[in-house]
Amino acid sequence: MESQSAEAILPAQQAVVLYVLPIITVFVTCASPAMALAFLVGASQVGQELKNVVQRRFSLLSLFIVGLSPFFLLSNYLASNLYLYGIYGAMLATANLLADRLAKCRIWPVLAIWHALNLLTLIGGNLGPILPYTINTNGIVGECLRVSARYGDMCPRGDAAINWCDNVWVSVQLLVAFAYVLLHIIAFFLVVTRVVHHYGGGGGGGFYS
Numbered sequence: 001m002e003s004q005s006a007e008a009i010l011p012a013q014q015a016v017v018l019y020v021l022p023i024i025t026v027f028v029t030c031a032s033p034a035m036a037l038a039f040l041v042g043a044s045q046v047g048q049e050l051k052n053v054v055q056r057r058f059s060l061l062s063l064f065i066v067g068l069s070p071f072f073l074l075s076n077y078l079a080s081n082l083y084l085y086g087i088y089g090a091m092l093a094t095a096n097l098l099a100d101r102l103a104k105c106r107i108w109p110v111l112a113i114w115h116a117l118n119l120l121t122l123i124g125g126n127l128g129p130i131l132p133y134t135i136n137t138n139g140i141v142g143e144c145l146r147v148s149a150r151y152g153d154m155c156p157r158g159d160a161a162i163n164w165c166d167n168v169w170v171s172v173q174l175l176v177a178f179a180y181v182l183l184h185i186i187a188f189f190l191v192v193t194r195v196v197h198h199y200g201g202g203g204g205g206g207f208y209s
Contacts, residue, residue, distance in 0.1 A: 017077050018163045025083065026070040029090045033066055036094050040101060053097060058190055062096035065089055065183050071176040072140070076164040079147050082173070085122065085140045089180065092118050096187065105198045112195050115188040122181050140180060144173045 037049045053059040072086035092114060099107045124139020138146060147165045148155045155165040 014078070021077060022074050022083070022164075025073045025087070029066065029069050029073060029086065032090060032094045033063060033097050036098055037101070040098060049101070053101075056100055058187070058194075059097050059100045061183060061187055061190070062093040062100070065093040065096075065180070065187065068176055068180050068183070069093075071173055072180075074164065075173070076147060076162060079162060079165075080143060081135050082140070082143045082146070084135045085143065085180075088118060088121070088135075089184065092184075093187075096191075108191060108195045108198060112188070112191045115184070115191050119181075119184050119188050122184055140177045141174065144170060144177050 033053070034046050034050065037053075038046045041049055053063060066089075069086035069090040072082045072089075075082040077083055095111065095114070099111050121135055122140045124137055124142055136143065145153065147162055148167070148170055155167050155170065156162060
C-alpha cells in the first residue's frame with residue numbers, strides 16, 4: 001500500500017514542480033517591480049511610480065530584464081538550473097529599480113559589485129574561486145542547451161519527451177539568453193558610470209538619468 005501511494009503521489013508532485021511552480025514564479029517575477037515599489041511608496045502610489053519608471057532609462061532597462069526573465073523560468077526545474085538565472089536576474093533588476101528610485105549615492109558601489117558577480121555568473125566559466133555564489137560553469141547560454149545536449153542536441157519526442165524540452169522553445173531561449181546577457185552588460189556599465197559620477201567627479205545627466 002505504501003509503495004502504491006508513493007507512486008500515486010509522485011506524478012502530482014512532478015506536476016507541481018514542472019508546471020504549477022513555473023507559472024507561479026513567472027507571476028511573482030512579473031509583479032515584483034510593482035510589489036517592491038508598493039513597499040517603498042505605498043500601494044496607492046504604485047501607478048504613478050510605474051509611469052515614472054518608464055521615464056527613467058536605467059529603470060526602463062531593468063523592466064526589460066524582468067520582462068525577459070520568464071523565458072528562463074518556464075523550464076524544467078528538475079533537469080536544469082536555467083530558472084535560477086531568471087530569478088537572480090529579476091532580483092537584481094528589481095534592486096535596480098529601487099536604487100534608481102531612492103537615488104542614494106552609497107547604494108551604487110554595492111550594486112556595481114552585485115552586477116559584476118551576476119554578469120560573471122551569466123557568462124559562465126570556472127570562476128568558483130572568485131565568486132561567492134555560482135549556478136554552474138555553463139553560463140546561461142550553455143544551460144539553455146543542458147537538457148537537449150544529453151540527447152545529441154535534439155530534444156527527445158514521444159514517450160521519451162522531457163517537459164519544457166522542445167527544439168523551438170530551446171531556440172527561443174537561446175536567442176533571449178544572448179539579449180539577456182547584453183542587457184546585463186549595458187546595466188553593469190551604466191551602474192559603473194553612476195559610481196564614477198558620484199565618487200570620481202563629473203557632471204549630472206547622461207543616459208542613466
